[in-house]
Amino acid sequence: MTIIDTITLDVADTEAAEHFYRTAFGVDTHLRFRTATEPATGFRGFTLSLTVSQPSTVDALLGAALELGATALKPAAKSFWGYGGVIQAPDGAIWKVATSAKKDTGPATRRIDQVVLLLGVQDVAASKRFYVDQGLAVGKSFARVYVEFEAGSSPVKLALYRHRALAKDAGVPAEGTGSHRLLIGGDAGTFTDPDGFAWQATSPTPAHR
Template identity: 70%
Template structure:
């Protein structure tokens, strides 16, 4: 069974990235960092999302991210599906903070219900089959548009979205070249998916 045990972001300054994510989102155990100078331009082909319980939590997390040095890509706004916005972290990673709730139901908690890695792929159906062959189980599927896999006990949920649609949702142009600047930990054996996203073996994945 393949599942995400960790996300490694390849950044210019790991210590600075660690400080940012702790201050912005309170993330510590979910992310890892390693130094990289691999060329990367434009959209890196993925986003990370935090889904939260209510609009006030979105505002709080977006606010601390901006205070810590993030830049706005899509301002927080209401929509048909809920409430949210997206920012770019100082290391270049795109983050979306969102909730399906339209109204607040309690005090701000800054807790999130899910951390989701969204991969922008060229062919959703082909990538879906690839990941099914690697042991993942589909949780939600909307034809050739969007696929979400069951997370199980994993701290990170994996989803697939068409690359252009994901870039539009994040508020950036879809073009990009070079390194994705991300590695996914949790594969029993290392592999690279059809869109060039690399999976690495973690200790727990190796033991299983």
Template identity: 65%
Template sequence: MTTIDSITLDVPDAAAAETFYAAFALGDRLRVRQAGAADGAANAAATHATSGFRGYTLSITVFQPATVHALIDAAVAAGATVLRPVAKSLWGVGGSIQAPDGAIWKVATTAKKDTDPSDRRIDTLVLLLGVDDVSASKKFYVEHGLEVGKSFGKYVEFALPSSPVKLGLYSRKALAKDAGVPPEGSSSHGLAIAGDAGAFTDPDGFAWTVSLPTPAST
């Protein structure tokens, strides 16, 4: 079954981004790359020209409300912009921020109360792609070996039970609204998805790469 091993974000300052994301403690699931490092000056110019919504969000599901507050507070202290303040809802507690590199993050929990305020457990990392045609994108991914887990309306969730990173599709406008930003945006997504599905670019321009083997320890 398909797995996604990591997400790589193109950022204007790799060292600063690594420092910023250290608080998220996502390990090898999240990587950063100096914008333009892989494809030269032309890619750097395109990435830096990116404006507005990049067409995706990254969501961290955590153990309890205290962890939501801790991660959001740490991100804001490190320079993130609050898009949706942490708040309770019918399904739990959550909030969203935009990192200094432009990526939009949601942090949420289904728990309503804390059971261990010191527990900073992170359960899942979910990548949601904002797509223009959900049906067409779903068909594309099924043809590339992914199995649909849930599908209703403008949302698709793929069945990736053993994958370090989960994947879903959402209408671009609906995803932007959920994130609290306008749907307009331009240029590069600034995102690479590494897994075992192969190397390709999907209908909305999201690039997939083949995961590199983990170096053997010596």
């Protein structure tokens, strides 16, 4: 099964980014940072989500991020799906912290159950076919709206969402130009997908490819 090993974010200050993510979320293990060299404006076409066990953990992680300079895009609130909020990190990346639970079952923790990379794409069906051809296995699929791939042993789960719907979910305008400022590392190989998201081989390519 194809897995994602790392997510590399292009940032203005790599040391500041490392400090932010290590302190706010504790997710620097699978994050990499490199100095941004290409311009980017507006929505970069992706978000990262942290799935946690209960609302108090959502509040703890979002609160830590805000104290370290993040900007609130959507304050934490209850929804049909659970409870969550959205912030924009100082480097510009958009993060959602959410839980399917609507009530706490214990003290707040900083435990993160799943990291999800959501790519905003123009044609979900076409991008789904593309990624299946790269060796990813579909876990969930909702018509031409949303696709979630099996994570297996991967520390990061990949999902596809309509570009404008993803921007709306993040609370930002859908318009954006320039670099995504994102590099996805895994065992699928080195390629660029139909929406311009770049992948880099970080481990041996599967034998069947």
